[in-house]
Amino acid sequence: MKLKLLFVALFAGALLQAQTTYNLDWETGFNSPEADLTIEVGDTVIWTWTDALPHTVESVSGSSVETFNSGFLTGMGQTFSYTFTVEGVNDYICGVHSNMFGTITVVPSLSIKEFDQTSFSILPNPTSEEIQINLVNPIILGSIQVFDLLGKQMIDEPIQESNQLTIPVQSWKKGIYLVKINSGENTAIKRVVIN
Ligand SMILES: [Cu+2]
Incomplete structure:
Protein backbone atom coordinates (compact mmCIF):
# COMPACT_ATOMS: atom_id res chain seq x y z
CA MET A 1 0.00 0.00 0.00
CA LYS A 2 2.81 2.33 0.90
CA LEU A 3 4.53 1.53 -2.41
CA LYS A 4 1.38 2.28 -4.36
CA LEU A 5 1.02 5.65 -2.66
CA LEU A 6 4.61 6.52 -3.53
CA PHE A 7 3.96 5.85 -7.20
CA VAL A 8 0.81 7.94 -7.19
CA ALA A 9 2.63 10.84 -5.56
CA LEU A 10 5.62 10.64 -7.91
CA PHE A 11 3.56 10.48 -11.07
CA ALA A 12 1.24 13.25 -9.96
CA GLY A 13 4.41 15.32 -9.51
CA ALA A 14 5.47 14.53 -13.06
CA LEU A 15 2.36 16.24 -14.42
CA LEU A 16 3.01 19.55 -12.72
CA GLN A 17 3.79 22.53 -14.91
CA ALA A 18 5.69 25.58 -13.76
CA GLN A 19 3.23 28.34 -12.97
CA THR A 20 3.55 31.28 -10.68
CA THR A 21 0.89 33.74 -9.58
CA TYR A 22 1.90 37.34 -8.95
CA ASN A 23 -0.15 39.86 -6.99
CA LEU A 24 -0.18 43.59 -7.67
CA ASP A 25 -2.04 46.32 -5.84
CA TRP A 26 -4.05 48.59 -8.13
CA GLU A 27 -4.94 52.06 -6.95
CA THR A 28 -4.65 55.70 -7.93
CA GLY A 29 -1.03 56.68 -8.45
CA PHE A 30 0.22 53.10 -8.67
CA ASN A 31 2.66 52.92 -11.59
CA SER A 32 6.13 51.94 -12.76
CA PRO A 33 8.31 50.55 -11.43
CA GLU A 34 6.01 49.19 -8.69
CA ALA A 35 3.51 48.05 -11.31
CA ASP A 36 6.14 46.33 -13.46
CA LEU A 37 6.81 42.61 -13.44
CA THR A 38 8.97 40.19 -15.36
CA ILE A 39 7.24 36.84 -15.46
CA GLU A 40 7.45 33.57 -17.35
CA VAL A 41 5.11 32.25 -20.02
CA GLY A 42 2.14 30.62 -18.26
CA ASP A 43 2.32 32.83 -15.17
CA THR A 44 -0.73 34.69 -13.88
CA VAL A 45 -0.97 38.25 -12.59
CA ILE A 46 -3.76 39.25 -10.20
CA TRP A 47 -4.43 42.95 -9.71
CA THR A 48 -6.33 43.85 -6.55
CA TRP A 49 -8.16 47.15 -6.22
CA THR A 50 -6.82 48.81 -3.06
CA ASP A 51 -8.81 52.02 -3.11
CA ALA A 52 -12.49 52.81 -3.59
CA LEU A 53 -12.23 54.41 -7.04
CA PRO A 54 -13.20 52.88 -10.38
CA HIS A 55 -10.29 51.48 -12.38
CA THR A 56 -9.56 49.27 -15.33
CA VAL A 57 -6.56 47.14 -16.15
CA GLU A 58 -6.13 47.24 -19.92
CA SER A 59 -3.39 46.47 -22.39
CA VAL A 60 -2.18 49.38 -24.50
CA SER A 61 -2.84 48.55 -28.13
CA GLY A 62 0.33 48.76 -30.19
CA SER A 63 2.65 48.25 -27.21
CA SER A 64 1.30 45.03 -25.81
CA VAL A 65 1.70 41.56 -27.32
CA GLU A 66 -1.49 40.35 -25.63
CA THR A 67 -4.90 42.00 -25.33
CA PHE A 68 -6.68 42.16 -21.98
CA ASN A 69 -9.23 44.45 -20.37
CA SER A 70 -10.83 44.10 -16.97
CA GLY A 71 -13.66 46.52 -17.78
CA PHE A 72 -14.60 49.09 -15.14
CA LEU A 73 -14.49 47.73 -11.61
CA THR A 74 -15.07 49.77 -8.48
CA GLY A 75 -14.31 48.97 -4.88
CA MET A 76 -11.66 47.70 -2.54
CA GLY A 77 -10.89 44.05 -3.06
CA GLN A 78 -12.02 43.81 -6.69
CA THR A 79 -9.63 41.69 -8.66
CA PHE A 80 -8.65 41.13 -12.26
CA SER A 81 -6.62 38.11 -13.19
CA TYR A 82 -4.81 37.40 -16.46
CA THR A 83 -2.60 34.50 -17.50
CA PHE A 84 0.12 35.48 -19.96
CA THR A 85 0.88 32.97 -22.70
CA VAL A 86 2.94 34.96 -25.22
CA GLU A 87 6.57 36.06 -24.88
CA GLY A 88 7.00 39.82 -25.10
CA VAL A 89 6.23 43.16 -23.53
CA ASN A 90 2.78 44.28 -22.38
CA ASP A 91 2.27 47.92 -21.45
CA TYR A 92 -0.95 48.37 -19.49
CA ILE A 93 -2.87 51.28 -18.04
CA CYS A 94 -5.91 52.20 -16.06
CA GLY A 95 -8.40 53.62 -18.54
CA VAL A 96 -9.58 56.13 -15.93
CA HIS A 97 -6.36 57.44 -14.37
CA SER A 98 -3.34 58.48 -16.42
CA ASN A 99 -1.08 58.03 -13.39
CA MET A 100 -1.72 54.27 -13.29
CA PHE A 101 0.42 52.26 -15.66
CA GLY A 102 2.96 49.48 -15.81
CA THR A 103 4.65 46.87 -17.95
CA ILE A 104 4.44 43.10 -17.75
CA THR A 105 7.41 41.52 -19.52
CA VAL A 106 6.91 37.86 -20.36
CA VAL A 107 10.02 35.73 -20.85
CA PRO A 108 10.36 32.06 -21.77
CA SER A 109 10.18 29.66 -18.89
CA LEU A 110 13.56 29.33 -17.16
CU1 LIG B 1 -7.68 54.02 -12.10
Missing part, protein backbone atom coordinates in the same frame (compact mmCIF):
# COMPACT_ATOMS: atom_id res chain seq x y z
CA SER A 111 12.60 25.80 -16.28
CA ILE A 112 13.00 23.11 -18.86
CA LYS A 113 10.48 23.70 -21.60
CA GLU A 114 7.84 21.02 -21.94
CA PHE A 115 9.64 18.98 -19.35
CA ASP A 116 8.26 15.48 -19.59
CA GLN A 117 9.19 11.85 -19.44
CA THR A 118 11.19 12.14 -22.67
CA SER A 119 13.36 15.04 -21.57
CA PHE A 120 16.16 12.96 -20.09
CA SER A 121 17.71 9.61 -20.79
CA ILE A 122 19.52 7.14 -18.57
CA LEU A 123 22.40 5.13 -19.96
CA PRO A 124 23.20 2.34 -19.63
CA ASN A 125 19.97 0.85 -18.33
CA PRO A 126 20.22 -1.74 -16.82
CA THR A 127 23.52 -0.80 -15.27
CA SER A 128 25.86 -2.00 -12.54
CA GLU A 129 28.68 0.57 -12.38
CA GLU A 130 27.18 3.98 -12.82
CA ILE A 131 24.12 5.81 -14.09
CA GLN A 132 24.72 8.44 -16.71
CA ILE A 133 21.87 10.90 -17.06
CA ASN A 134 21.62 13.06 -20.15
CA LEU A 135 19.22 15.99 -20.16
CA VAL A 136 17.77 17.16 -23.45
CA ASN A 137 17.97 20.77 -22.22
CA PRO A 138 20.48 21.89 -19.62
CA ILE A 139 19.00 22.64 -16.21
CA ILE A 140 19.93 26.08 -14.92
CA LEU A 141 19.06 25.24 -11.34
CA GLY A 142 17.42 22.10 -10.08
CA SER A 143 18.01 18.85 -8.29
CA ILE A 144 18.15 15.14 -8.83
CA GLN A 145 16.88 12.53 -6.44
CA VAL A 146 17.01 8.77 -6.65
CA PHE A 147 14.68 6.55 -4.63
CA ASP A 148 14.48 2.84 -4.23
CA LEU A 149 11.07 1.22 -4.58
CA LEU A 150 10.46 1.46 -0.84
CA GLY A 151 10.78 5.22 -1.08
CA LYS A 152 14.23 5.40 0.51
CA GLN A 153 16.17 8.35 -0.86
CA MET A 154 19.54 7.24 -2.24
CA ILE A 155 20.75 10.64 -3.36
CA ASP A 156 19.58 14.24 -3.40
CA GLU A 157 21.96 16.48 -5.31
CA PRO A 158 21.66 20.01 -6.62
CA ILE A 159 22.03 20.54 -10.37
CA GLN A 160 23.49 23.75 -11.65
CA GLU A 161 23.88 24.59 -15.32
CA SER A 162 24.33 21.00 -16.32
CA ASN A 163 22.97 18.60 -18.88
CA GLN A 164 24.90 15.50 -17.90
CA LEU A 165 25.22 13.77 -14.55
CA THR A 166 26.98 10.62 -13.51
CA ILE A 167 26.05 8.70 -10.37
CA PRO A 168 28.17 5.76 -9.17
CA VAL A 169 25.97 2.86 -8.11
CA GLN A 170 28.38 -0.03 -7.49
CA SER A 171 27.45 -0.12 -3.81
CA TRP A 172 23.70 -0.10 -4.40
CA LYS A 173 21.56 -3.21 -4.03
CA LYS A 174 20.25 -4.79 -7.22
CA GLY A 175 16.78 -3.67 -8.12
CA ILE A 176 14.67 -0.94 -9.63
CA TYR A 177 15.24 2.69 -8.70
CA LEU A 178 13.37 5.85 -9.58
CA VAL A 179 15.36 8.81 -10.87
CA LYS A 180 13.55 12.08 -10.28
CA ILE A 181 14.71 15.35 -11.83
CA ASN A 182 13.36 18.63 -10.55
CA SER A 183 13.64 21.99 -12.24
CA GLY A 184 11.57 24.77 -10.78
CA GLU A 185 8.17 23.20 -10.26
CA ASN A 186 8.71 20.71 -13.06
CA THR A 187 9.47 17.10 -12.32
CA ALA A 188 10.24 14.11 -14.48
CA ILE A 189 10.78 10.54 -13.35
CA LYS A 190 12.34 7.50 -14.98
CA ARG A 191 13.14 4.01 -13.80
CA VAL A 192 16.58 2.51 -13.82
CA VAL A 193 17.52 -1.09 -13.13
CA ILE A 194 20.69 -1.88 -11.20
CA ASN A 195 21.87 -5.43 -11.87
